Amino acid sequence: MSNAFQTIVTERKCWRVTKDKNEVVWPPRLEAALIEGLEKYTPAESKSSRALSRFPNRNKFIARYIYETTGQTRTPKQVGSRIQQLRDTNAGKHILKSLSDRHLEMMHPTRGHDRNEGSSRGASPISVANSEPPSTPKTSHVYINILTDDTVWFPTTPHSVHSLRPEFPSSAAISSFSEARPLRAIDPTVAFTSGSSSPLISSFRVLCNERVVHVEQTHMQILPNAAPVGVVHYTHLVPQFWSYLCSCTDPTPYTIVQEIMCQTELSSSRISSRPLMVVYHFVNASPSTVPIASSSHLSPDDRALSDISADFDSDGDDFAALSAFAHSTGSGSPGSSNFSFSPSPSAADFSSVPPSPLDWTEPADIPWQYFPAPAAPKIPSVDTSYIDIFTSLGSVGTSPYGL
DNA sequence: TGCGTACATTCCACAGTG
């Protein structure tokens, strides 16, 4: 999903609920379906010049699309009303402008754009709306080993379960590993270093079986006095959703997608740099699924992963490349002493009143337990029982952590 | 009580059709 969608959702100040059913009218899931519908909608050809500014049957199409993808019924009139609201936001304007441009393109296919109509999300009008040329995020994958059965985990265990994932394509930059532990015992703080102190925005999507179930955005904080490692930007992984993940008996179907970009670009709605994308996967490393005999015992120095590159040019700033590694803070990592979890104050900026619709719309088969972001950690012990995943955004080959 | 926000409803202009 696009940054525009995330912006739309995170900028919402409240969530209305229907009177009869007491459910949120436009939860992120439906919002996502609406925007997807907008993406997929292709206007019928028309000879009318007026039709260039109108989208025949669009709302109807979207209403049907929402029903087909979510099972929820929204009338075309509701869709139109919601789109009217979206037009009042910058992100919504970009979405609708891109749709309008595409419409124009169809009627006058002389502009020479190379459109891959309907081929993939990456080619969607949304993803190219703010970027010229389209900036495909460089994607890194981080695999987090977790134990789904608490009883087999002891906080003091020195063992690491090393599960490199060789199967994914080399272009998708990273494998990762961590000591396996219950999710609740993991500090979800992620940190990145760069040579610039430009404010960064971190946009999160949580996917479950390829469906977006949660989105949120955080302002990345800067760790003071981080020299000589550069400027350390850090944030909490999905602060509004982490507690829920921790309460899941099996979080492995969930994937967290983090996109990082400069705040200045986001606010100007013009993305000139290549955003950085990190995908966090949860891997069940319970003894039943990963034999303990296959575990590796690694020294901290062994844990550096191969570099991955992700251009992050920002007006000449020295965001250049990304290298990443994961480490156990019990092993004397560079940031461990300063990096015990401290909830990002920005999380509160995005809490909605009434609370997030995710409170309301979780599938009934998953017991939803919502905790406000600052109350998230249920970390038994800081020194040995959590993982920090440091990802360096430093210059190429100059990672402060010696990668 | 006034204001801001999200959402619903109303009204109007237009395209398509018979």
Added chain:
DNA sequence: CACTGTGGAATGTACGCA
């Protein structure tokens, strides 16, 4: 040309908050 269906702008309403 009347009718119908539609999108979109304008307006109304409910709600929370200061």
